[in-house]
Amino acid sequence: MMRLAILGASGHGKVVADAASLSGWTEIVFFDDAWPVVANNGPWDVVGAGSHLLAQAAGFDGAVVAVGNNAIRMAKQQELVLAGLKLVSVFHPSAVVSPHATVGSGTVVFANAAINACATLGEGCIVNTGAIVEHDCVVGDFSHLSPNSVLAGGVTIGRKVWVGAGATVKQLVVLGDEVTVGMGSTVLRDESAGQTIVGVPARPLRFQD
Numbered sequence: 001m002m003r004l005a006i007l008g009a010s011g012h013g014k015v016v017a018d019a020a021s022l023s024g025w026t027e028i029v030f031f032d033d034a035w036p037v038v039a040n041n042g043p044w045d046v047v048g049a050g051s052h053l054l055a056q057a058a059g060f061d062g063a064v065v066a067v068g069n070n071a072i073r074m075a076k077q078q079e080l081v082l083a084g085l086k087l088v089s090v091f092h093p094s095a096v097v098s099p100h101a102t103v104g105s106g107t108v109v110f111a112n113a114a115i116n117a118c119a120t121l122g123e124g125c126i127v128n129t130g131a132i133v134e135h136d137c138v139v140g141d142f143s144h145l146s147p148n149s150v151l152a153g154g155v156t157i158g159r160k161v162w163v164g165a166g167a168t169v170k171q172l173v174v175l176g177d178e179v180t181v182g183m184g185s186t187v188l189r190d191e192s193a194g195q196t197i198v199g200v201p202a203r204p205l206r207f208q209d
């Protein structure tokens with residue numbers, strides 16, 4: 001029996017649970033502060049609030065935070081670690097991950113994602129469905145690569161970066177911490193921390209017409 005606790009009874013959590021179920025976790029339960037009003041998340045049970053999970057570290061073989069917001073995911077993951085839970089990574093079986101890539105704890109990698117050779121991903125990241133992290137990329141902690149987004153070779157992104165669905169980042173570009181890339185954007189140049197950039201080519205949102 002391999003028992004996984006997922007914190008966050010979200011839609012994203014359902015995808016984490018599916019990937020975990022398909023990759024060998026035999027018992028999966030959710031914790032969420034909406035419990036007991038929320039008692040299930042799709043086919044999975046919600047069995048307690050976040051505080052209950054913090055008190056049950058010994059009861060699980062692993063835990064993962066399923067919260068889409070990067071800052072909240074970071075805070076929750078740090079709480080779980082302090083409480084003694086073992087943060088694990090979850091890989092959908094159809095994800096292709098190079099044996100020469102490094103993936104931090106608490107990172108989830110969904111169906112048809114690819115992480116190529118010598119890429120380095122931090123902890124608590126989301127590599128969403130079909131996202132591509134090319135060779136030699138560096139992805140900071142608690143970043144989210146949305147479905148079908150592409151980081152071309154050697155891209156470096158900071159912590160808590162959100163790359164929107166279908167966005168593409170040119171090879172060797174560097175994005176600072178907490179940059180948000182709008183869905184469908186094409187990023188051709190480096191951007192400093194905290195910017196929201198959109199469009200083709202991507203420009204800071206405040207400069208859009």
Ligand SMILES: CC(=O)SCCNC(=O)CCNC(=O)[C@H](O)C(C)(C)COP(=O)(O)OP(=O)(O)OC[C@H]1O[C@@H](n2cnc3c(N)ncnc32)[C@H](O)[C@@H]1OP(=O)(O)O
Pocket residue numbers: 128146147163164165180181182183184185196197198199205208209
């Ligand atoms: C499984 C999953 O679902 S994972 C999640 C996947 N979701 C995503 O990838 C969504 C990513 N988020 C976005 O792209 C958002 O639009 C953001 C973060 C870039 C901007 O969001 P907000 O700050 O709420 O901006 P808002 O919607 O008010 O738009 C502001 C302006 O930017 C434009 N804009 C917003 N997003 C984009 C975009 N991706 N590309 C081009 N223009 C955009 C809007 O048209 C608007 O222009 P206007 O002022 O001329 O009307």
